Amino acid sequence: MRLLKIRDAWRAGPPLVLVCALASFAASPGSAVLRVCDDVVPPASLDPQKEFSEKNHTIIQQIFDGLVRFDPEGDIEPALAESWRWIEPLRLEFKLRKGVRFHNGEPFDARAAAFSIGRFVDPRGGFPGAGFLDSIDEVEAADTHVLRIKTKYPDGVLLHRLAGLVSMMPAGFVAQHGEAYFGEHPVGTGAFKFVRWDKESREIVLEANEDYWLKGNPKFQGLVFRFLSVEEQVEALLKGEVDIVTELPGTETLKVMKSGTAGIVKKESFYTVASSVNGQAGPMADRRVRRAVNYAIDKDQLIRYDVLGNGRPMASLTMEGEIGHNGELRPYPYDLGKASRLLREAGYGGGLRLKAVVKAQGMRTMKIIAKQLEKAGILIDIHETNDANVIRDIQAGGWDFTFGGCPDPMAHSFFIQFIFLSSMSPYSILGDRAFDERLQRMAGTLDPGEQQRLGAELDRYVHEEALSLFTFQRIKTYGVGRTVHFVPSVTGMPYFHLSAPRAP
The missing domain is CATH 3.10.105.10 (Dipeptide-binding Protein; Domain 3)
Structure with a gap:
């Protein structure tokens, strides 16, 4: 058993590993690629520990997983942790999934989880939402796939904090390449893998993770986030150049409904x-x-x-x-x-x-x-x-x-x-x-x-x-192309592996 004080856990990462190159991927019209407009400007970083915004996190959670996450109705469900239990009032134990690897080939285990939580909690790390995680005191890698979190006081909201804020990251990759590189070349365990961030065309391109632990997902071969003005977003939706506009103005709903190329999805x-x-x-x-x-x-x-x-x-x-x-x-x-x-x-x-x-x-x-x-x-x-x-x-x-x-x-x-x-x-x-x-x-x-x-x-x-x-x-009102079955989330931050192509 190894006990890691939370402020030091993230620095004690596994040995460096070789980084696998991501395959080349092109998001061409007509391919099984989901094209999304969720914001007008690109994020500052794709490092989960450097962001604390709804729009940024929507991209992050396609690439990264947490120990737990929210289903479309806001209920907590397993992610990289298969199960959990309070073994005493100040200690929560997680049993982690076996056989899961990061997109670069690094194994996900209790040590990787300790590293990740440590990055979020360490006051020197600068996570903007660190105050919401201040109940966490220590992490204990009790076994390769058993993680224990010790809190400073009883915390009945801990699972919700973890589901909404904390993503798992590869210690070796971050140590080898540094935080700045990681922020522009993210590596997680999520349903989609990072391919490229094209700042000239204002696109972030992802491809399906064929080894995703949730079998049968994702259902699209790729996912592209485009950053356009509100007016350009609606025009692109009606032309079939994007599939989902997540912030459809109410003044545009009738136009979209009459277009024949897209429809409306609403969700509290x-x-x-x-x-x-x-x-x-x-x-x-x-x-x-x-x-x-x-x-x-x-x-x-x-x-x-x-x-x-x-x-x-x-x-x-x-x-x-x-x-x-x-x-x-x-x-x-x-x-x-x-x-x-x-x-x-x-x-x-x-x-x-x-x-x-x-x-x-x-x-x-x-x-x-x-x-x-x-x-x-x-x-x-x-x-x-x-x-x-x-x-x-x-x-x-x-x-x-x-x-x-x-x-x-x-x-x-x-x-x-x-x-x-x-x-x-x-x-x-x-x-x-x-x-x-x-x-x-x-x-x-x-x-x-x-x-x-x-x-x-x-x-x-x-x-x-x-x-x-x-x-x-x-x-929330979404504009959705006729060839997409879209599953929104009550948090306003959908998981796009739940969406699927459908016949027009």
Whole structure:
């Protein structure tokens, strides 16, 4: 038995191995190649440890596998781990698949898993989502195909953290070529193997992994990610030059449906646009003001004008299908009379002005909400920010609330609540100790039934205290070519080995 302290595990990789050259592969029209537009710009890196975005991760998870992963409905299923069990409150044991190799021929085993987890957790490594993995303390390669993870405290969300964030990587390849090379020539165990990244034509080309451990998959010979403007994406779909457009604008759905070459697929996704309110100072520290703001938001009209009907009103920050969701809660109704009454009780009968810092992709939503709030006498001063500057701008202070979109890569109520509300989150300005304690209690519960009960109680607390501006769950709209059977995912990040060619 070998015990590796997590911060050192990734440095203790296996001996260097020879790298097998990837076969040449061309994505020509008419071949069994799936062509996808999922973003307008290429990723910065294809190293899983260097990314923390929905679009980047969609590419990553075609090339790499985790120990566990999410099925299309957000339930955890085996991946490179065949099974797992808690052998004590602080120790989770995985039995790994045998006979699995990385695309370069390196064997996948417990040592490779320890190396991979270590890269994600090591604070010197710079993983942007490392804070979500801070419960991990040690990894133990108990046998060639037995891995044990020791946590610092009971962590009932650990499997969801691993499924949403952690990919397995080849230690020998990374050591031999370095992280920079690995980021542009990724090697995993996934359903598709990296072939090339053509930066001039803005394409990432992958080919089928014929030795994939999930027999019968993938069903396409190749997978190509193309990076085009939104207008170019729709045009390419209608011409048959791409097969899937993952962010089809609502204004284009009728055109696509009438085209004869493509159709529409819709799927609820774990994605919302919400806020962190200043619970320590200013008007939003008053529960009556927070509730008034929520009563003054007309969610039906917001959904109609913002996403052209492709949304479901939300009562809190959780969605059906997430662990911890309370299905008994109902969204705040649109009630200007109640909003005005609460504002008068709070001393703002003459109206008030709030300052908000808003991420760029949430600006359209915020502008619609701001117009609605004017009817209740609430004026919003909006400061627009972007991904590069959002943390700096939030922490500059002086805001009544923040606002932006957020996916849930962990398929658990913990993630979005942590991002917007936890005192440990750099995106939160709430400062609610009672919330922090309840969130930690829920996340630290190993029993699934008890965790759901505590999560539902927390959900009710967030709703009744109006700890955010509650909006809608997004219904994601895909444009899909007639020759493709596409399987979307509730996480918004599909696995394309589940999709298949079909007769037009």
